[in-house]
Amino acid sequence: MSNTKYALWGSALLRRMSMSVLPKAYLVLSVSILILSACGGGSSTPSNPADNTTDTSSSSSSSSSSNSSNSSSGSALSACNDGIDNDGDGYVDWQYDLGCVNANDDEISGTLAEENGFTTFDVGNDSKVIYVSSSQGNDINDGLSPATAVQSLSRGAELLRDGENDFLLLRRGDTWRGETLGRFISGKDADHPVVIASYGSQTNRPRLEIDQNFIDHNGRVRNNVAIIGLELISYPKIPSDSAYDGESGGGFRYVGEAATC
Ligand SMILES: [Ca+2]
Ligand SMILES: [Ca+2]
Numbered sequence: 001m002s003n004t005k006y007a008l009w010g011s012a013l014l015r016r017m018s019m020s021v022l023p024k025a026y027l028v029l030s031v032s033i034l035i036l037s038a039c040g041g042g043s044s045t046p047s048n049p050a051d052n053t054t055d056t057s058s059s060s061s062s063s064s065s066s067n068s069s070n071s072s073s074g075s076a077l078s079a080c081n082d083g084i085d086n087d088g089d090g091y092v093d094w095q096y097d098l099g100c101v102n103a104n105d106d107e108i109s110g111t112l113a114e115e116n117g118f119t120t121f122d123v124g125n126d127s128k129v130i131y132v133s134s135s136q137g138n139d140i141n142d143g144l145s146p147a148t149a150v151q152s153l154s155r156g157a158e159l160l161r162d163g164e165n166d167f168l169l170l171r172r173g174d175t176w177r178g179e180t181l182g183r184f185i186s187g188k189d190a191d192h193p194v195v196i197a198s199y200g201s202q203t204n205r206p207r208l209e210i211d212q213n214f215i216d217h218n219g220r221v222r223n224n225v226a227i228i229g230l231e232l233i234s235y236p237k238i239p240s241d242s243a244y245d246g247e248s249g250g251g252f253r254y255v256g257e258a259a260t261c
Contacts, residue, residue, distance in 0.1 A: 079106040089123055095201045096146075098123065098167070098228075119228060121195055124165045131199060132156035133171035146171070146199060153179040153208075160185060165192035170230065173202030177209040177235070180250075184215045187224030197228040205231040211243070212250040222254060 079086040080093050080100035087107040091097035098121045099109040109120040123129060130143040130150070137149035143159050150156050153168075153176055160166040162185040170176075187193030198206050208214060208230055215225075234249030235241045 076104060078104045080104065087122075091123065096199050098195070098197055119226065121167075121197070121226070121228075123167060124192060127165045127167055128159070128161060129167040129169060130156050130159045131169050131171070133200075134174040134176050136171065136174075152176075153181055157181050157184060160194060162186060164188055164194065167195045167197065169197055169199040170206035171202070172198045172200045172206055173204045175207040175209060178211055179208070180210060180212060181215045183218050183220050184222060184225065186222050187226070190224055193224040193226040195226045195228065196230065197226075198230070205229050207231045207233065209233045209235045210250045211236050211248060213253045214250060216253040218253070225254075 080097065081103040083092065085092045085097075085107070087097070087099065089097065089099075089107070091099075091107070093107075094100040094103045094105070097107045099105070099107045101115045101118045101120060105115070109115070109122040112119065128144075131137070131146050131148070132143065132151065132153060132155075133146070133149040134151055137143075137151035139150050139152055139155040141148040141150050143150040143156060149171065150159065153170075156168050156170075160168055165188045181196075185194055187195070206229075210232060211234070214232060215222075232251075234251065236243055236245045236248040238244055239246075
């Protein structure tokens with residue numbers, strides 16, 4: 001599985017590596033979840049903060065997940081595992097507060113060094129947070145809470161605002177097949193990106209089974225996009241998949257302005 005993910009990212013990269021510099025959007029992505037980071041968290045594959053508690057599906061090195069075994073039932077009570085909204089942002093513990101690296105963290109987002117190499121985010125006062133669940137959502141909902149999640153990724157993306165510090169949160173344990181985000185949108189700035197991450201008490205990452213590019217900017221300018229802790233599978237390249245053809249599939253396609261970091 002992890003090989004698949006590497007191949008997926010590799011193919012996305014190869015299509016773009018003729019550039020002498022990496023696109024800004026890509027760099028943001030790489031800090032968040034990718035392997036080949038030029039800045040930030042080194043060569044690891046940071047996973048979703050919550051996943052770091054127990055997830056075993058992540059590729060590679062991410063999970064020095066040995067701080068893992070401290071699951072929510074662990075003995076040490078922490079700000080990310082006490083059932084309290086300690087930082088007052090409206091989000092409680094590792095299941096929902098993106099400032100938590102794991103169940104033993106605090107709820108406030110810190111630097112990579114402070115967060116054990118993982119990228120965390122605090123939801124801004126002016127952020128809009130949209131929840132998406134393939135198993136429990138409905139596209140007639142407003143998406144503004146886990147209880148009123150929308151179902152499709154495209155509907156979730158429609159509810160976000162371009163150029164803002166908004167969040168698209170996918171329910172962990174859910175799977176979407178054949179869905180994409182199309183050209184998607186940009187965030188506000190490097191410190192306030194649009195974020196695609198996850199939520200909920202499940203420990204498996206949201207699984208995205210794709211057969212074309214999950215995001216394809218397709219000629220539009222896109223910047224400041226952060227993607228954390230998703231499992232992306234290019235299913236036509238999975239031999240055990242009924243739609244296997246070994247050739248088609250997808251990844252990400254971004255071309256952006258050069259950035260330094
Ligand atoms: Ca808490
Ligand atoms: Ca909180």
